[in-house]
Amino acid sequence: xxxxxxxxxxxxxxxxxxxxxxxxxxxxxxxxxxxxxxxxxxxxxxxxxxxxxxxxxxxxxxxxxxxxxxxxxxxxxxxxxxxxxxxxxxxxxxxxxxxxxxxxxxxxxxxxxxxxxxxxxxxxxxxx
Numbered sequence: 001x002x003x004x005x006x007x008x009x010x011x012x013x014x015x016x017x018x019x020x021x022x023x024x025x026x027x028x029x030x031x032x033x034x035x036x037x038x039x040x041x042x043x044x045x046x047x048x049x050x051x052x053x054x055x056x057x058x059x060x061x062x063x064x065x066x067x068x069x070x071x072x073x074x075x076x077x078x079x080x081x082x083x084x085x086x087x088x089x090x091x092x093x094x095x096x097x098x099x100x101x102x103x104x105x106x107x108x109x110x111x112x113x114x115x116x117x118x119x120x121x122x123x124x125x126x127x128x
Contacts, residue, residue: 007053031122051075072114
């Protein structure tokens, strides 16, 4: 299921709420950090809003082995992983994505792009 949000100041909070509801209703792969998925949804939607998008689509897809969060928008800008100065107020969103997710990729669309963020199932270490 996909949710379309207006890319306005309310969108990050709406994204957090939508993703949290979705994660609560799905069978998730073991060990996927729900709080991280919700945080990253908010960060990516914030980037879309700041990038001038008119709309943002959110979806969550799961299998027993992985969870994918997809954030698509119609903005012209392209996400770039940067290294902000220590006192910078902005510019850390993709760094958060890069640290908390197992993988992420950006794919161009006819208009805009989709960011797919992936978490893989974690299995507990069992020592004899």
